[in-house]
Amino acid sequence: MHIAIIGAGISGLLSALELVEQGCSISIFDQQQAAQAASWAGGGILSPMYPWRYPQAVNDLAKFAKPQYLAWNEKLKPITGIDFEIHETGMLIFDEDDFEIGLNYATQHNEPMQQCDYLNQEQLEQVNPHIAAKFKHALYFSQLANVRNPRLLQSLTQYLKQHPKVQFLEHCPIQQFQLQGDHAQAIQSADGQLHHADHIVLATGAWSQHWAAQLGLEIPVQPVQGQIVLFKTPAQWLPSMCMNKVMYLIPRQDGHVLCGSSMRHVGFDTTPNPQTQQDILTACFEMVPELAQFPIVKQWAGLRPGSPTGVPYIGKVPNLNNVWMNFGHFRNGLCMGTASAQLLRQLMLGQETIVDPAAYDPKQLQPTSICA
Ligand SMILES: Cc1cc2nc3c(=O)[nH]c(=O)nc-3n(C[C@H](O)[C@H](O)[C@H](O)COP(=O)(O)OP(=O)(O)OC[C@H]3O[C@@H](n4cnc5c(N)ncnc54)[C@H](O)[C@@H]3O)c2cc1C
The missing domain is CATH 3.30.9.10 (D-Amino Acid Oxidase, subunit A, domain 2)
Incomplete structure (x- = not known):
């Protein structure tokens, strides 16, 4: 299965990692250099700042952060030589x-x-x-604990770039989908080129509202x-x-x-x-x-x-059979990152899920009045 992931922040990179480990081949696109946006800029605290102020759906993902990052660091460090320092202060x-x-x-x-x-x-x-x-x-x-997020991103990009099943396309903004019925056949980059894939993942962070018109959905990000x-x-x-x-x-x-x-x-x-x-x-x-x-x-x-409540949108886009979302993590995308990507992979591959996916389901997004 070939998957195009749009966005190389923590959400896109961890999604790529989860999927490539299951044998999928991946093309990952970013409009700028990979791993330079919010995920680089963040602090790396591995919990919402005051968990009791957040919906349980945020904490349900965040609680996996520390053990899962420890496990990924163990796995990637010998290959990349980068320790992303899960610092238990x-x-x-x-x-x-x-x-x-x-x-x-x-x-x-x-x-x-x-x-x-x-x-x-x-x-x-x-x-x-x-x-x-x-x-x-x-x-x-x-x-x-906190994670040294710039090094985490460096480790992920380095690991994925050397992987034979992963292709990186940086400085390559994706503008639209080429749709046939309920199927996205390809995505089109700003230079007019079409990129074909079996499935498409939108991991476009703060830029995600861009997709609203084409998907015919209100995207309150x-x-x-x-x-x-x-x-x-x-x-x-x-x-x-x-x-x-x-x-x-x-x-x-x-x-x-x-x-x-x-x-x-x-x-x-x-x-x-x-x-x-x-x-x-x-x-x-x-x-x-x-x-x-x-x-x-x-x-x-x-x-x-x-996003309105800090709960991200993770799952299949309603009315399309091969477009998926993993965005809207607001203040907690680093601590929700591992479990979000795992949930996305489990939904895409029809596997048992780590949490109940209902709270994150893009079905809750309202249709817009104007569709592209
Ligand atoms: C100051 C600050 C402190 C933070 N502290 C923490 C913290 O302590 N703990 C925590 O868990 N979270 C924290 N966060 C939040 C966390 O950083 C974000 O929730 C998380 O990084 C979002 O990741 P992302 O991959 O969804 O988005 P991003 O990292 O922004 O990645 C999205 C990527 O998509 C690309 N893109 C967008 N549109 C397109 C397109 N059309 N074509 C191609 N590429 C596209 C962008 O260029 C970008 O690289 C903090 C954030 C900030 C700003």
Whole structure:
């Protein structure tokens, strides 16, 4: 079976990986260089930030993130030589209004944040000595990890590019399908070329609304800009991730610390904004004042594929027998990525599914009044 995947972010690359491992041949298209969009820009926390604020369908996918990334890293590392560092730092949360609900959620579900403890000030200082004195207590999710997502993408692209059954077509924007009845025979790139495939997967992230007219469906996916400021501290300087009022710090193993993130509706603009940078720094220095002594080495912004509830669309496009979706992961595409791709592969190949697919079914998308 030959499958064309449009979009080489985490959703497209992991879909390709799942399908190629089952013997499918893959052509993967991206309008720019592969693996440079939201999936590169993200923070890599392997859980929704406050799981109890999300629909269960998000957490049902996210809970597989850590074990599945650990397994993929084990498999790919010897072949690619790239360790994408699943860094189990744990996370401190300082939002007092979330303490009770967070502890209750963890007791009931245990996933995706796993172990959850209430820390008093003494315990807090032991876990992370750099926290500002004004924080007298915290919730601690000690087993929560982050993944070094740029390296994860590098590992996936390197593995797939050397695979004999995978073809990469970068800088190749796909504009439309060539339809015959309920079957897409081919996709057409901007240069007019037709690319034939048995099945087509749309993994086009924040750009997914592009397909609405041709599919005759409302696709409520909007780009939502998120900005990150990157510091360099000594290795292992900050021992845990920290979060307060939806702002976070994420330490990498080599001492880089990512600070973010914002939410702005500015179309497809990825220019970092000075006021947003200031807001991020204020929130992060409030948690860890000593961070201000270290240099900022980079900042950037990326476009999340914002869907109404954060639940992605995964499954077959209604009324077409060979076009599939895997997009709309909003703030959690890295942590939902492995299970989303697995679910897509299971649906495409008629296999038993890892979760009930109903919550993600594109059938829920409303028809548009104007069809192409
Ligand atoms: C600042 C920030 C922080 C984040 N932090 C986290 C986090 O800590 N944890 C987490 O789980 N998630 C996080 N996210 C969210 C996560 O990054 C996204 O949900 C995820 O990357 C979406 O992946 P994707 O593959 O669907 O989209 P993308 O990575 O954007 O990939 C889509 C690809 O499709 C290509 N494309 C689109 N249209 C076409 C076309 N017509 N033809 C060819 N190619 C096309 C694009 O060029 C792009 O490469 C964060 C996001 C941001 C911006």
